[in-house]
Amino acid sequence: MPSRMGVGAEMALPYGMAGPELKEAMDLAYLTGQRPADVIIMRSDDTEGDYFLVTQGKTGQKLRILMRTEAGENSLGKLVREITERNVRHPSKYLLINKYGKRMTKGMLRLRWDKAREKAQKNALDQGDPMLAAKIGGFQFRDIRPKAASEIVDIGDASLLLGHTKQEITKRVYRRIGATAKPSK
Template identity: 40%
Template sequence: MDMARIPTVNLNLPKGMRKRKQRSGKTYYYLETGTDKRKEISLGDDYYEAIKKYADAKQTNTENVAVLTLKDALTAYFKSRKYLDLAERTRDDYKACEPKILEFFNDPPAVLETIEASHIQEFMEWRGAESKRRANYEHSVISIAWNYARRKGLTNKPNPCEGVPKFELKARDVYVDDDVYLAVYEMACDPVRDAMDIAYLSGQRPADVFKMDETAIKDGFLNIVQNKTKAKLRLRVEADLKIVIDRILERKRKNPVYSLALICDEKGKRITQDAIAQRFRKIRKKVITKYPKMATVLRNFQFRDLRAKSATDIFEKEDIKRAQALLGHTDPETTEIYVRSVSGQQVSPTLPSTKIRSAIISRAS
């Protein structure tokens, strides 16, 4: 008499569902029909869609046929068009959150239906002990993946991240003064100098700086579509910005490789934001050795601070509207908050009464 074999693998697959890895490396899922010929119905190569098709075939709900974990939800989201349509930098940032999330929630694997708000709170306390900022970011990624899983019908359980507060963090308030800027600039290589010049003169976020191409320069304007907000800017290529771009183009013509990217390495190839960041950190260490009295401010100087320097310098020399336009903010109040966080709000001294003013003047004469 034949006895059914007790499964020891693929325990997240419901009864009658099988998976097979093909020579191509892809895994496909099948539903046994129960006929004598062991006929199977193909459910495709996507696990989550296969579970839904299985549930439809069995006329039941997905939570009744599969043990879906938080890892499953993350995997589903990272394969989704919603994720793939994000900017490359955002995708990389989201994916970088996965290891720590799984370190906490995948040993053993945490089933979606068992995760409560209290578990998210425990994660925040555990992760926050190392980095509150990263804990907040990973909280967001868990929430995004969970909401995606709900929309796809992988779970009906409410998002446990709701009601679990993130850490309150102080806004970054670093202003890079000219001496600090020039100390780094003095020892920087050409690609880093190019990147610093373009970032400061354009006032754009690093991600937008490193995607700039020659093809975006038309009729005397550098056309920019910001990754984060999708705001469109037409930046006049004039004055110092024109000097910098002309200098870059002239040097690029001498390189063995010609790339359309504005920021290139010494061979003429497009250089990434991460590559410049690595060079920037090495240069900063050398500058600290040369100028030990500036060590504290130099350690606080990050490439992204050039956007704040640009906005602050424009605000102090001109007005908030000019700074707002360059940064691409829709609301001037956003620019004011941004600028004041790094340089402080501009205020006037007390206007004294006539008697007190007379006393002050008499002491000065």
């Protein structure tokens, strides 16, 4: 189970089967709430002080995502720092690169995702859990974005992270959990 992400098995199992580049892509997608196309072009120079700067490709929306709080470095700050430190021997400024220093492309992400998901499905089937295998098979990399939004308690914070100007879009399209209710007794 990934240490940075509170996730369900449909995401945790492919994560466990993933190589380091895919794990980092999944972590970046989850922690920033961004689309796959925006995640693969994130760079080490997209930082400004305590902020990670994102310009969304689809909407052009600009975001400053905190990497540090009063308590210190948060999960995103730690991830960006670790990736940047590891990548220092390569000239590329992209965060997601392979062992040869080549930036991750859409096709590379897709190939790595498909392989990890297939291994996770096989693992679930080998453990006698066809329902979990089906859930894993239906889980796509792009589903990390709504998962991130659903796990943020405040809808306003979730909307900000996703770059939505209206909370209604976040509620309708991205929040995939219902309201929290207490039992009668």
